Amino acid sequence: MSALLTLPKLAEHEFRRLQKLMAEASGIQLAPNKRPLVAGRLMKRLRHYRLxxxxxxxxxxxxxxFIKERRLVVDLLTTNETYFFREHPHFDFxxxxxxxxRGPQKIWSAACSSGEEPYSLAMVASENARTQDWSIVASDLSQSMLARARDGIYDMAQAKxxxxxxxxxxxxxxxxxxxGRFRVQAALRERITxxxxxxxxxxxxxxxxxxxIFLRNVLIYFNNEEKQRIVRRLITQLRVGGLLFIGHAESIHGFDLPMRLTCPSVYELL
Structure with a gap:
């Protein structure tokens, strides 16, 4: 019990092991300045096991x-800050x-976190699509985030x-x-896989x-080589003339891709 009264410190060599675990499991490179964040997020697991x-x-x-615990570490250390209509000029565009x-439209939210992005996309599609034949695939690495997205329940502050x-x-x-909470209507939730x-x-x-394809605020967590591999992998799933959205703070400049910039952080596949 006394050991739990003193907050343990995450040593440099221990942080390096966690960096390796994250890189192997997700490809995400934890920067050295993330050590305090990692220590804070994993503290609850030490308390859970009374370590x-x-x-x-x-x-x-x-x-x-403890394979499931390793998976939980990935969930805990994946940054999931998001909100509805984040970077709203993208949704206007x-x-x-x-x-x-014209015709069917298929959309992919490739790092959907807890669901705010794909539900925002679904609302925009409901308002603007010329056809009802549209669908959204929403994916994420985190099982816990996908569970939250599946529920579609959010605090009212998310509606601002x-x-x-x-x-x-x-x-x-x-x-x-x-x-003080709201739930996305079933008719909209059913549009999303x-x-x-x-x-x-x-x-x-x-x-x-x-x-x-929306691939926003994801590439910032990878080194340049991995960024290129991810983008090249994803655009094989994009039709010619289709659009790739990345975060405003991200760049694919110099990747030598068959794409042209159509507006800030939005690219068309040629």
Whole structure:
């Protein structure tokens, strides 16, 4: 018990082992300045197992009986900050582009986190698509994030960037124990297929082709070589003339891809 009263420190060599674990499991490179964040996020797991050090926790992770715990580490250390209509100019551009398209439209939210992005896309498609024949695939590496996306339940604060009237149109307000929360309507949730996909690994068969791929705020977690591999892998799933969206803070400059920039951080496959 006394060991738990003193907060253990994550030593440099222990952090390097966790860096290796994350790189092997997800391809994500944990930068050296992430050590405090890693220590903080894993502290709850030390407390859960009543362990007094990160060395003890790493020993537990090496045990083949704790494969699920290793997966949980990846979930905990994957940054999942997101909200509805994040980087809203993308959604304005997507809606205007969609309104000009004919025929079926297939969209992929390739790092969907807890679902805010694909549900935002679904609302935009509902408003702007010229056809009802559209669908969205939403994927993520994290099983826990996919579970949250599947539920489609969010705090009301998440609705602050909704266009006027869209919360009432596409969501249900919670009552009683669910007060202060909302749930995306079933008709919209049913439009989205959720899949567990690791973008650093070969992609599942029969995934695309897609008309639009959103790959936003993901590439910043990889080194330059891995970024190129991921983007090249994903655009094999994009039809000619289709669009790739990346985050405003990201760049694929110098990747020598058959794409042209159509607006900031939006590329068309040639």
């Amino acid at each position: 007094g050090s990160y060395a003890d926790y790493l020993q537990l992770l090496d045990n083949p009986l 997507f809606g205007e582009w969609l309104a000009r398209q 960037y909704f266009p006027e009237g869209w919360l009432k149109r596409y969501c249900l307000n919670g009552v009683g124990d669910m007060s 959720l899949r567990e996909i690791n973008l650093t690994q070969p992609l599942p068969e029969a995934l695309g082709p897609f008309d639009v």
